[in-house]
Amino acid sequence: MTPRKRLRTEPIVRVRTGCFTCRRRKKKCDEQRPFCGGCVRNKLHCEWPVNVPSTSSTRSHLHGITEDKAKEDFPGSPSVTRTCGTSGSPGSPASAMSPSSTSSSSDAVERLSPPLEEQASLVPLGFSHATPRSPILGSEAASPVTGNFMSRSLSMLPGCSHESYQLLSHYLATTAEVMANGSTPVNPFLVQIVPLAFTSDLLLQLVLTQSAAHRAFRCRNDSDEVAQTHYTKALQLFRKGVTEFIDGKESNPLMLTVGALVMCFTETAKGDMNGTIFDHLSAANSLLTRLLSLSDAAVPKDLKDFVIEYYTYTAAVSMISIDARVSHQLLLNFDLEQKARQLLEAEYVGNLCGCWLELLLLIPCIFDLGRQWMMQDGQPVMPTADDIAMFGSLQAQIMQWNPYTFVSPEVYLAGRIFQQAMLLYLYTALGSFSRTKQGMHQGLINVSIAEAMSHLNQLSATARINSGLCWPIAVVGSCLSNAEQQDQLRQRLTTMANFFGLGNMQRTLLLLEHMWQAPLDDAGPWNICRAMQQHQIWISFA
Template identity: 20%
Template structure:
């Protein structure tokens, strides 16, 4: 209660606003004597005076009155006219913003460091490389009217294969080993790794039908390489297998070096065991996320295959050995083709390796050899365009691009087992991706074009269906191509929310991150793939907020500007 005045006629004394801190804290009157007021002197306190600034904006934003305004007044007439600054809202007027679901694989578009890069043109030029203007093609409102960017071809709608039934997985028979850890790793190889090397379980993986029998019957070194591969893959989720992976991999390399030093190098090169070991070590490095070492095995395999073909020797003692060598050569050649679609580098394996008229769908490739042959020609034509951007204006270049598009449109990929739904979906998915890659790398398509948007939606739908079937094989390349061709300024809704399971995002970017997270258990280098995708997204966003460096030329297409400079050594097969 306020203290009563002794003299009622005496006017009330106002509180001072420059008293010391102790008196203000104790709410007593300070006489403001210097250097020590009488209250602090009597109590033995340290007398200090300071000023505390208060800002009206802070009080208003917090819904509080600033100072004494609106709280009270000694004059009743004034009190009735003073209103509180607080705003009262009914429950019906409150609109709650929905909090988005944040997952462990979510993506932050930009950080402070990324924003700082926008102030430096040199850093932008270093990120993009040879940045060139995109060849713009006039967009039309009708998506179907832009199904082809080539002036030589007519329109065509991309095809979507509807959802198919689930195919159950099968169990494998495991041979026994004396070492319990080795037996466990071999079981892991057969039950975990081999099923994810092919789309579905109807077709057996070559790693089961060809590689494993050869390792058990003819090559302990290959068997040890398979155990190293299993330990490396298992160490991604269980660090306890990391040491076993390194030890087994080192033993395989020691064995190979010992043979090269003790035996005739030509004889070692012609031994099928050498090529198979290099194939497994290449896959080992991809799983181990070593971005450059797997390319070393790829180049070594090219020289090894060249020696074998030039010598015209027998590929083995029997038909199984011949099939094994053919698979090993196909393994390296396919990794070369798919990797070059992103980076546009010179080929390691030539176009003549693939049969252009092959229509039979290969279970391990997930498509036909004819489709791979077309991809080889697209990448080679794209590489020529990258070295000479003016080629796109020549009629010969446009004719070749139109011919490749025509072949893709009319490509029939035959699957012998009509019940193998996942293999049919995989083959159609890769054909659609090849079409999108052709338009972006040869015809100057950009993410904003209706043609690209339509293809991306179809590709994401097929990827979603295959993930629903628990298919992991061969999805990293389709997902990569679709992801790097997303329009940064548009949040693409690729499917209706009610048509998807609860955990599957219906917007493109979140779905890409969701799918990459699902593919972490595959045998692809998902960490590097996601890193490149995020950098492409960031560069596209920065391009809209910054100016291109004036020293850069202006003839490259969108793919060569944003994607190729970031994809050196990237494994996508």
Template identity: 20%
Template sequence: MSSASDSPLTTPNFDSNTFNTSGTQPEECLNGRAESSEIVPKVEETELQLADVKEEPFAHDTPISPTEPVRIRRARGRPRIHPPRSPATLAKQAKARSKTGCTTCRKRKKKCDETKPFCLSCQKNNIHCEGYKPVELWKSGKERAAESRKRSIDTKFELPPLMEGVDNDLDRDLLQHFASRASAVLSLHGDKSSNPFTKILLPMALQHEGLMHSVLCLSASHMYSVTPSQEYEDRQAFHRGKALQLLHHDIERQKAGEGGVMVFEDSNVAQILLHLLHSICVGDTDGEYRMHMIAAKKIAMSQKSKDPEFQSLFEEFFYYHWIASQITSLDGTEVPMMEDFNLPFKISPETAGLIGVSDGLFGFISKISNLRRRLRARIDAKEEPTLDYEALISAHAIDKGLRGWVCPHPPGSPRYTISMLYRQATWVYLYRTTKDSKPHPFIKSAVDDGIRYIKELPAEGWVQSNVLLPLFLIGCAAFEEEQRVEINRAFDGLIACTGLGNIGHAKEVVDEIWVCMEEDPLESWDWEKKINARGWDFLAT
């Protein structure tokens, strides 16, 4: 064996010859020297084998005898490990560097306990936990390419609205409903080409967003009356809000542009007209229609449209509802008209959208309303006689005018029948205004004839749009039980055909008048007061 100074230190093998050639370990090695000089190397995360440690020469070490224990001086720093790490160590390190923690902990570089949906670590530290990123599964390039192609095929770009105000499929349905159904309910014209709402108002609405919202609001209110739905109610409120907002904006702009002088554009006038009709459709009893009526009245008295067709449409519908409002309200203003009971404008009966205005019957109705207010004032003041000389002369002139009235429509047509129904209802209105409220053969005969006219009308179709007003007047004069059965049937048919919300309110008033006829006939004379006592103000049109 060579000495330690002549050759480098070699790593001994741990076999039986290392400690003792005879196979036994000396006693002194087990006791004093082992305890005093043995250095145990630190074991790292993986178990070290002596063969893994790189040899380094130590020239100053003393020779080691075969019987001495091996002492290995550990180099500074961590030992270099050449073999791959064990699976246990790799698992430990992967867990320590987890990428599945919550977003907040990962940003803060803190350990996350990965509690779902929000980690406890963030909650304990009173920190908002942003949750976890979705797990992304690895996909091959082929799979990603297939998904990309599928997305390109499934991509659907929404088309922009064709018309301002018509934003979605429901709005398109409402526009179609207005053109095909609601417009027919509001006019005598069943043919879309001659209906003033589809012929005049719809083309205007295509050029004016506010008017389009008004059209859709009216259509939604009619749809809701026919088929109650939260969807229709919400859309009606939306379009109504937008229409009023744009109308207010237009009015303010026109004031500024005309130096304070208000001149309404045709589209704004049409909006006012549609809002008036909307109050009828929803069955409003709060008198909301009055603000639109006041605005329409101001327009009718101060300006004319450059479009003669639109001007005729506006005047007819405005005067019709203005005069009709006097039948169900205590608040009435005398309507200006000509001496021959005609209104201060002319409309051809063939092109008229409503019965009573073009043929002069509404002139008689307005005169009766004025007479009725005069008699009510005398009754309230307890003046006798109630029907004084001036009132008697006025009633006689109205009766004479009705008897000489000639229907402008050919006999046998629906327009002729409904015109005769209006004439009959106008005479019943005159009788109920000037005569005692009690059964009489004259009023019984007049009501029976009115019921016959109603039964002759088509049960469905455009002609039913004008039935409510005469039906209300005849119903308030039905003293006989068999007459009331027919009136009830007519009301039911009218609700089913038109779906207008004000029909039910008119029927409730008629029912109350019938009760008064049985209990106190004199009280059944003044249905306007009974409507007012309910807190109602509505149009029976």
């Protein structure tokens, strides 16, 4: 019979005043000086404080050691409370994220960073825009191992500067969060894009560029040299990659496809008004067609689904920027549309399209129908019986659409806002035809405006879902003639731009301000492209 274990009658006494080495190893120290028995036995460097702190002050003392270590490694390194990143970044804007999403970003940083015991000069990242004081980077000279501290030769970003680490930290803590609308608990800009970036110098540079552009706009620093330098380098690397792909030197289109999409959202973050996003979108179209021909073994299904959603969303909401009177361009071709419809069969909910992917796929249909009724000389073509049937079918599909029952209340409201914006987009396609101002057609438009504004008023302007609402806000806003409603959208977009720090939100407001000053005959979403041309504001609403 197994003998009974003797019960311990005396409490275990853990010494809290031993040497630093034993404390880090979580071993009992016999407190022999200058070298304790544990360090001698294990041939370790025995470190002692000059004055042993009391129990209550141990934590603050160790924190002081961490700060001293940081100052020794990187003299003149910025303070942990410094905001807006590197030198030359003015101001300290309010945090763009809600406390509810702090854990996911912090966990992502911790997974990618060495433990604190191994990297004493790092500090955890939160949603304040604090930057790490002394990251271990490959560009710095390697230092010898001291005690249990890791050598600097183990680098997370080999060959990159301290500045690059700060940009990556900003991306993980802030940029990736505002790019996603929070429709799902998993953020693909973290779990899909970041791992890819660590396998590709090109994609890593594009991610850092997106972070730099976002940080520069948040700080309202149009002359940010860091952002400009990274943007120039990113364009050069991307063009080089595309050239090599065309020449047959690069056979895997995955990195270039994702890179083109990342560049699209970089333009969104910086608030570009030159239409550069459409160049990136055109490149992504060709690359994505090649990518989708690869098997799921070559490209994981989750990643492929996200890339399809990424492109479908960006292309669909960008079509409103194209003048249907003069252009036959369709950013979403039949093959890509079919791939997106396969996602609908699985009731796909994404961090860009939310639960309204089905509505987004109707945009090319409405665009094609409206284009047939518009001529460059302003003379509309009378609709055929097929046109009338198509109009009725599209209206029925939009009105019968319902958000999934399992989505959050915010996602549900956003879906309803998109639904009313889609109806406005369809109704105003008839704008070329004569109609009475108080007739049934205008009544349908007024009802959709009222419904959309009601849903918007129920949704906080700082809710994460707003990061994907520029398109419906622009559609609804372009139809407004009521000064009070215009002011409501003005305040909303201003709050959104300040809170999320995305330049596209501010540019959307700028465009609407011009449209609100124009005659009523120039109102409506089909005239957004003309307002863009008149005022040279070429943007997408992604």
